[in-house]
Amino acid sequence: MEMVGNREFSDYRDLSDDECHALIKSAKASLGDDLVILGHHYQRADVYQHADLKGDSLKLSRLASQADSEHIIFCGVHFMAEVADIMSKSSQKALLPDLAAGCSMADMANLSKVSRAWNELKSVLGSEMSVTPITYINSAADLKAFCGEHGGIVCTSSNASQIVSWGLTQQDKILFFPDQHLGRWSGHQLGLMNDSDMKVWDPDLWMGGLSEEEIKSAKILLWKGHCSVHQMFQPSHIARFRDQHPDGYVISHPECRFEVCDQSDFVGSTEYIVETIAAAQPNTHWLVGTELNLVNRIAEEFRPQGKLVEFMSPLVCMCSTMNRIDPQHLAWQLDNLLEGTVVNQICVPDSEKDMARLSLERMLSIS
Numbered sequence: 001m002e003m004v005g006n007r008e009f010s011d012y013r014d015l016s017d018d019e020c021h022a023l024i025k026s027a028k029a030s031l032g033d034d035l036v037i038l039g040h041h042y043q044r045a046d047v048y049q050h051a052d053l054k055g056d057s058l059k060l061s062r063l064a065s066q067a068d069s070e071h072i073i074f075c076g077v078h079f080m081a082e083v084a085d086i087m088s089k090s091s092q093k094a095l096l097p098d099l100a101a102g103c104s105m106a107d108m109a110n111l112s113k114v115s116r117a118w119n120e121l122k123s124v125l126g127s128e129m130s131v132t133p134i135t136y137i138n139s140a141a142d143l144k145a146f147c148g149e150h151g152g153i154v155c156t157s158s159n160a161s162q163i164v165s166w167g168l169t170q171q172d173k174i175l176f177f178p179d180q181h182l183g184r185w186s187g188h189q190l191g192l193m194n195d196s197d198m199k200v201w202d203p204d205l206w207m208g209g210l211s212e213e214e215i216k217s218a219k220i221l222l223w224k225g226h227c228s229v230h231q232m233f234q235p236s237h238i239a240r241f242r243d244q245h246p247d248g249y250v251i252s253h254p255e256c257r258f259e260v261c262d263q264s265d266f267v268g269s270t271e272y273i274v275e276t277i278a279a280a281q282p283n284t285h286w287l288v289g290t291e292l293n294l295v296n297r298i299a300e301e302f303r304p305q306g307k308l309v310e311f312m313s314p315l316v317c318m319c320s321t322m323n324r325i326d327p328q329h330l331a332w333q334l335d336n337l338l339e340g341t342v343v344n345q346i347c348v349p350d351s352e353k354d355m356a357r358l359s360l361e362r363m364l365s366i367s
Helices: 019-034 057-066 078-087 109-127 141-149 160-170 181-189 210-219 235-244 258-261 270-280 290-304 327-338 350-367
Strands: 035-038 053-055 073-077 093-096 133-137 154-155 174-178 198-201 220-223 248-254 285-289 308-311
Touching: 019 035, 019 327, 019 350, 035 057, 035 078, 035 327, 053 057, 057 073, 057 078, 057 350, 073 078, 073 141, 073 327, 078 093, 078 141, 078 350, 109 133, 109 141, 109 174, 109 210, 133 141, 133 160, 133 181, 141 154, 154 160, 154 350, 160 174, 160 181, 160 350, 174 181, 181 198, 181 258, 210 220, 235 248, 235 258, 235 285, 248 270, 258 350, 270 290, 290 308
Parallel strands: 035 053, 035 073, 073 093, 133 154, 133 174, 174 220, 198 220, 248 285, 285 308
Antiparallel strands: none
């Protein structure tokens, strides 16, 4: 349910997009430097156009920590707005236009399950176990705090291999959550073997479904989680593209399953995908394995250069929770701000904020 301000969201639900765009532009002009809007690359085009600062999770984490505006609106999902609250000053307010904009991957790991896994690992490895916890930024604030408290760190898809490498210099093993695919690809880039060095930890099974020997021999324990969007991309999609366009290029996000990444010409974050295609020669053909809103936007952007950009899956596959942020919610939130009412403020508890900030600052200092 939306937090109630001076203006009810029900008054905005049926407004046309054009009406909302006019309200958003007017409100931004009136609020001036008191407002900054951050937009993730996966955001829908009718909202992304209003973002003052745009990027992937790593870039936006840095921008949130550097922002001076009193109000930071995050056009993304809940964990991103939490990062903005953690990294901003106490005088600033982080806002999310729609509180229903969550992340199904982030929900696959919670503090209760991670704490239980940590205790189970202690029962095998001893109380002085040598394990670095690493959480993907797609996770709740309390998991970032857990990592901060236990000598761990946060990573993004831009720096995951670098962070995993750092983690293995700190301790003998890594517990990587919540995305197994990003963890596996990162380990692979460091020369680790899928079967012997990396094991999947199923949080719904005792000891993650692993034997004591498997736990002791593994270098990375991969949480059994995934992105529902990137999970849909298949090696068969790449094979079909290569048959039709043998001179084409395949670029994928590291949240894709290992087989897709392994058969791609390039693998990297959303920022990397945009920069790679931007730097490519004109008249090149690309198959892109990431969220549909981003693929559609760069297809339009680079079409004048003769670059053809295709979405990897034959099925429509967009981030439905990211898509909840729409012009109607953004206009409603901004109009309330104009009247001095803050709605949908994201407040990470003080008990979590310091340790979560520590794990994020470790990441930023390394990458």
